[in-house]
Amino acid sequence: MLIIGIAGGTGCGKTTVVNQLIEELTLDHVGVITQDSYYNDLSHLSYEERVQVNFDHPKAIDFDLLGEHLSRLKQGHAIEQPVYSFTQHNRTGETLMTEPRKVMIVEGILIMTNPMIREMFDIKIYVHADSDERLIRRLKRDINERGRDIEEVLYRYQTTLKPMHDQFIEPTKEYADIIIPNNKYNTVAIDIVRTIINEKIQ
Numbered sequence: 516m517l518i519i520g521i522a523g524g525t526g527c528g529k530t531t532v533v534n535q536l537i538e539e540l541t542l543d544h545v546g547v548i549t550q551d552s553y554y555n556d557l558s559h560l561s562y563e564e565r566v567q568v569n570f571d572h573p574k575a576i577d578f579d580l581l582g583e584h585l586s587r588l589k590q591g592h593a594i595e596q597p598v599y600s601f602t603q604h605n606r607t608g609e610t611l612m613t614e615p616r617k618v619m620i621v622e623g624i625l626i627m628t629n630p631m632i633r634e635m636f637d638i639k640i641y642v643h644a645d646s647d648e649r650l651i652r653r654l655k656r657d658i659n660e661r662g663r664d665i666e667e668v669l670y671r672y673q674t675t676l677k678p679m680h681d682q683f684i685e686p687t688k689e690y691a692d693i694i695i696p697n698n699k700y701n702t703v704a705i706d707i708v709r710t711i712i713n714e715k716i717q
């Protein structure tokens with residue numbers, strides 16, 4: 516199994532890159548794990564308390580569960596990936612059965628901050644977009660798709676998102692084997708990574 520980690524700041528286009536990569540591939544060969552599924556279970560907190568959580572700090576992620584799931588997939592077992600709700604700020608209680616594939620893609624802002632998880636990646640990719648571009652994309656996406664308003668996004672950006680990006684996420688760029696510049700759609704980089712994946716699944 517080839518495990519590809521795709522990191523980068525919020526709004527840089529990780530999910531879009533993953534969708535572009537798998538577009539022309541047979542889903543029997545490629546599987547996707549998203550870091551969002553591994554936000555800590557916050558069922559012990561009220562909604563008001565969950566809203567206050569810093570979701571951009573590595574401590575917000577259940578890396579033990581993510582590591583356990585990746586190990587099980589590597590051993591050829593299916594896993595139950597938790598389903599996450601951005602409106603509830605919590606896991607939904609549902610799971611998505613995820614089968615092992617020849618290529619597993621793991622994407623998320625913080626996945627390369629954890630040494631144990633980082634070690635599990637055969638290829639590490641960092642998607643880069645400038646911070647103003649990322650903020651614009653995040654505003655549009657969170658308002659349209661994640662039930663947020665402009666005040667919420669900007670408050671989160673100033674209080675946690677930007678400082679955590681600078682402290683934890685941007686420094687993981689140094690671990691990357693490949694950096695994809697993504698201020699504009701980058702079809703050349705997508706083709707290169709897809710070629711690598713295709714070689715593996717031949």
Ligand SMILES: Nc1ncnc2c1ncn2[C@@H]1O[C@H](COP(=O)(O)OP(=O)(O)O)[C@@H](O)[C@H]1O
Binds near residue numbers: 529
């Ligand atoms: N290269 C790009 N140019 C313009 N918009 C983009 C680009 N890549 C992604 N987007 C848009 O930006 C938003 C955030 O992208 P997404 O892939 O969800 O980022 P991430 O998963 O890194 O947070 C989405 O609405 C997506 O359509």
Ligand SMILES: Nc1ccn([C@@H]2O[C@H](COP(=O)(O)O)[C@@H](O)[C@H]2O)c(=O)n1
Binds near residue numbers: 600604671
């Ligand atoms: N309840 C939550 C959990 C996370 N976030 C934000 O999501 C961002 C990571 O996801 P991307 O798809 O943008 O990579 C991260 O910056 C968190 O602030 C949230 O808003 N609410």
